[in-house]
Amino acid sequence: MPSAIRRAVYVLALTGVASLAGCSGGVLKQQHEYEEELYLDLDGSATLNLNASVPALVALRGVDLPLDPRARLDRLRVRQLFEQTGADVAVTVSRRDGRRFVHVRIDVEDVRQLPKLAPFAWSTYRFDRRDDVLEYRQAVGAPAGKDVGNVGWDGTELVGFKMHLPSEILYENADGNVQRGNILEWEQPLTARLAGEPLQLEAHIATESILYQTLLLFGTTIVAAAATFGLAVWWVARRGRGAKMAESHP
Numbered sequence: 001m002p003s004a005i006r007r008a009v010y011v012l013a014l015t016g017v018a019s020l021a022g023c024s025g026g027v028l029k030q031q032h033e034y035e036e037e038l039y040l041d042l043d044g045s046a047t048l049n050l051n052a053s054v055p056a057l058v059a060l061r062g063v064d065l066p067l068d069p070r071a072r073l074d075r076l077r078v079r080q081l082f083e084q085t086g087a088d089v090a091v092t093v094s095r096r097d098g099r100r101f102v103h104v105r106i107d108v109e110d111v112r113q114l115p116k117l118a119p120f121a122w123s124t125y126r127f128d129r130r131d132d133v134l135e136y137r138q139a140v141g142a143p144a145g146k147d148v149g150n151v152g153w154d155g156t157e158l159v160g161f162k163m164h165l166p167s168e169i170l171y172e173n174a175d176g177n178v179q180r181g182n183i184l185e186w187e188q189p190l191t192a193r194l195a196g197e198p199l200q201l202e203a204h205i206a207t208e209s210i211l212y213q214t215l216l217l218f219g220t221t222i223v224a225a226a227a228t229f230g231l232a233v234w235w236v237a238r239r240g241r242g243a244k245m246a247e248s249h250p
Contacts, residue, residue, distance in 0.1 A: 040167050
């Protein structure tokens with residue numbers, strides 16, 4: 001399971017989503033009506049952040065939540081939709097564009113456990129090791145297709161699937177949509193997702209974490225610097241002894 005520090009970072013990120021618009025390079029980025037953001041570890045454990053409007057969650061996943069933005073949204077009820085044995089769940093709520101949004105964080109010991117939770121049963125997950133490569137595959141299936149009526153959508157809404165990977169990406173089918181080196185993102189128009197257009201997510205990564213590689217490089221650099229410094233001290237000391245010997249034997 002992720003560390004307590006990592007969980008705290010996720011909670012801060014989750015609450016930040018509730019109030020801030022995503023920006024990239026100073027340009028306002030259109031926010032998603034529904035987004036699954038997956039943080040994957042090399043051992044297969046994962047944290048999944050779900051950020052979705054209530055209408056999108058009802059339409060795509062068929063959950064029983066009130067569509068009226070003035071109605072009280074019971075966090076316990078939302079939490080119960082995602083709970084299962086072995087999953088750690090946290091829930092926050094917000095409002096945007098006249099619609100209520102839910103923000104759910106789920107920790108699982110194995111990413112392949114996610115389909116056991118009804119809201120994520122539309123996807124199949126594979127996480128396999130082949131030689132020195134870890135292969136992740138996710139196939140997102142058909143939505144529930146529940147009618148939500150007029151909830152203020154104008155046809156420009158997006159659905160997103162984002163992955164934060166712990167090591168070097170060797171292959172991905174995100175059409176080059178790579179952010180900060182190890183973050184992948186797939187997007188679909190909400191209309192396409194509601195129509196059930198297929199979506200396949202695939203990424204192959206190295207078996208050593210970026211942190212491990214960075215620490216190894218850092219350690220190697222320190223050792224090399226120490227060796228260079230030691231050699232310089234030895235050389236200066238040797239020259240000093242040579243000069244003293246020359247002075248004592250004119």
